[in-house]
Amino acid sequence: MTLRRPARLSLRVLAIAYITILLLAPLFVVFWRTFEHGFGDAFDWMTTPAAVSALWLTLIIAVIAVPCNTIFGIACAMITVRSHGRLGRWLDAVLDLPFIVSPVVIGLALLLVYGQTGWFSALFADNGIKIIYAVPGMVLATIFVSLPFVAREVTPVLREIGDDQEQAAATLGASSWQTFWRITLPSIRWGVAYGVVLSTARALGEIGAVLVVSSNVAGQTLTLPLLVYQRNEQVGTGESQLLTSVYAAATELAVISLVVLAVMMAFGSRRSSRK
Amino acid sequence: MRGPARRPARKIARTTVGGDNPLTLGLVVLYLSLIVLIPLAAVAVKGVSSGLGSFWSSVTNTLSLRALGITLLMSLIVAAIGAVMGTLVAWVLVRDRFPGQRLLGTLIDLPFALPSIVAGLTLVALYGPDSPVGINIAYTRGSTLLALMFVALPFGVRAVQPVLMELDLEAEEAAASLGAGSATIFRRIVLPALTPAIISGAALAFARSVGEFGALALIAGKVPIASIVIFDDIESGDTQSAAALSLVLMIISLVMLVAIRRTGGRVVGTH
Numbered sequence: 001m002t003l004r005r006p007a008r009l010s011l012r013v014l015a016i017a018y019i020t021i022l023l024l025a026p027l028f029v030v031f032w033r034t035f036e037h038g039f040g041d042a043f044d045w046m047t048t049p050a051a052v053s054a055l056w057l058t059l060i061i062a063v064i065a066v067p068c069n070t071i072f073g074i075a076c077a078m079i080t081v082r083s084h085g086r087l088g089r090w091l092d093a094v095l096d097l098p099f100i101v102s103p104v105v106i107g108l109a110l111l112l113v114y115g116q117t118g119w120f121s122a123l124f125a126d127n128g129i130k131i132i133y134a135v136p137g138m139v140l141a142t143i144f145v146s147l148p149f150v151a152r153e154v155t156p157v158l159r160e161i162g163d164d165q166e167q168a169a170a171t172l173g174a175s176s177w178q179t180f181w182r183i184t185l186p187s188i189r190w191g192v193a194y195g196v197v198l199s200t201a202r203a204l205g206e207i208g209a210v211l212v213v214s215s216n217v218a219g220q221t222l223t224l225p226l227l228v229y230q231r232n233e234q235v236g237t238g239e240s241q242l243l244t245s246v247y248a249a250a251t252e253l254a255v256i257s258l259v260v261l262a263v264m265m266a267f268g269s270r271r272s273s274r275k
Numbered sequence: 276m277r278g279p280a281r282r283p284a285r286k287i288a289r290t291t292v293g294g295d296n297p298l299t300l301g302l303v304v305l306y307l308s309l310i311v312l313i314p315l316a317a318v319a320v321k322g323v324s325s326g327l328g329s330f331w332s333s334v335t336n337t338l339s340l341r342a343l344g345i346t347l348l349m350s351l352i353v354a355a356i357g358a359v360m361g362t363l364v365a366w367v368l369v370r371d372r373f374p375g376q377r378l379l380g381t382l383i384d385l386p387f388a389l390p391s392i393v394a395g396l397t398l399v400a401l402y403g404p405d406s407p408v409g410i411n412i413a414y415t416r417g418s419t420l421l422a423l424m425f426v427a428l429p430f431g432v433r434a435v436q437p438v439l440m441e442l443d444l445e446a447e448e449a450a451a452s453l454g455a456g457s458a459t460i461f462r463r464i465v466l467p468a469l470t471p472a473i474i475s476g477a478a479l480a481f482a483r484s485v486g487e488f489g490a491l492a493l494i495a496g497k498v499p500i501a502s503i504v505i506f507d508d509i510e511s512g513d514t515q516s517a518a519a520l521s522l523v524l525m526i527i528s529l530v531m532l533v534a535i536r537r538t539g540g541r542v543v544g545t546h
Contacts, residue, residue, distance in 0.1 A: 026397030102486025109314030205390025208488035
């Protein structure tokens with residue numbers, strides 16, 4: 001149906017206003033507040049030792065978590081698409097869990113298993129291996145929350161492609177590894193790429209689960225999101241007078257996320273044009 | 276007469292990696308168990324570990340009950356608003372043409388890319404005590420609603436958008452040629468076609484909002500929120516209460532999950 005001009009315009013204005021009021025204006029205010037007192041101040045807050053190590057830790061955790069979930073995701077997609085019986089659907093349902101369960105519950109769950117008095121304490125804690133309240137726990141939490149993305153993006157791609165080419169390769173004598181590496185992987189690469197981007201965005205931004213499993217000591221086990229949280233707490237108790245510190249850390253995180261969003265946009269259009 | 280041609284003696288290699296490969300399957304299941312299934316089971320076990328009576332009393336104490344009630348109510352409201360606004364935005368993205376439309380479409384995914392704590396901070400910055408335009412609704416239910424609307428925004432839009440794109444315009448054109456006005460066409464033809472998608476989007480928004488923590492951590496203040504109560508319990512060492520309330524949230528989430536899948540929706544990933 002085609003609307004008359006006034007109706008069309010009002011809907012347009014409403015939609016744009018909604019996005020602006022909810023997303024754009026608040027984000028803009030954070031950017032503005034960050035640089036309100038000059039670039040120098042903001043830059044100083046972004047380069048404190050705590051901030052630098054937080055950025056590093058965030059990146060390192062993502063660099064561990066995302067490849068793990070990528071390999072898992074591809075394997076999971078292969079099983080979902082190519083196995084018989086209900087296994088595929090069961091796997092598919094389990095993949096929804098990291099998304100639907102609250103992050104603090106995820107943190108609690110990992111604490112109860114890998115913590116000092118957890119189910120696996122005999123394996124880890126009793127042998128002096130610290131998982132919870134240390135970086136390994138944070139990696140686990142990040143893996144949990146960013147788990148489904150690659151699997152979910154690759155599965156429909158794999159399903160659509162079918163295995164004709166792989167069958168042909170096999171009749172020509174290729175081993176299963178060769179087939180996978182030379183034929184399967186290239187054909188799913190855009191699904192993998194988009195899934196990796198989504199996974200990375202999630203891994204970089206995680207707060208709830210990581211907050212529960214980390215020890216919150218500045219400079220030791222703080223990620224950038226945790227730094228934002230901690231600085232905000234400090235402002236509340238008057239330890240740090242300047243709100244700028246909070247905004248600066250948030251801006252850093254926001255800029256990284258916007259870059260990821262841009263990559264998402266680029267890969268997204270590649271992905272749909274290949275379908 | 277010759278017999279049928281002999282099969283080549285060469286053995287045909289496995290055609291697929293994974294799929295029927297037990298090693299891959301085993302590793303995938305192990306990965307899922309160690310990271311997802313066993314930890315979640317531990318929460319369920321811990322929740323009822325001091326007996327069902329203790330479970331019940333930790334869940335029904337005043338704070339937990341209030342937090343649950345407010346969280347569920349807020350999530351419901353967000354789902355409803357998200358459904359309406361999501362349909363509106365999807366309409367504008369699909370049926371309209373204007374410069375910057377593609378950019379607007381990408382911005383819808385911002386809540387997916389932006390860390391939830393930054394989302395909460397942006398809302399505090401504009402609508403809190405430090406607001407440049409003098410609006411201060413931080414630490415109230417209103418701000419909680421705003422924060423949840425932020426994180427749930429994409430679901431309402433993305434659920435409806437593809438369905439709207441696939442809609443066959445013939446029915447609408449036929450109705451128009453028979454004299455129906457736009458409102459009637461929307462109500463009688465478009466809306467019924469969109470309803471399953473709208474509901475699916477609303478259910479997703481609800482499921483997302485019920486467990487949200489990061490966006491609310493900075494802006495909720497004294498408003499009791501289930502995830503924040505759980506967090507406080509963990510911090511104070513009361514893992515049993517935390518697990519009990521978590522178990523309730525998990526059950527609610529699972530019910531939503533089943534409902535979403537039944538209506539053909541997807542929680543993560545694209546169609």
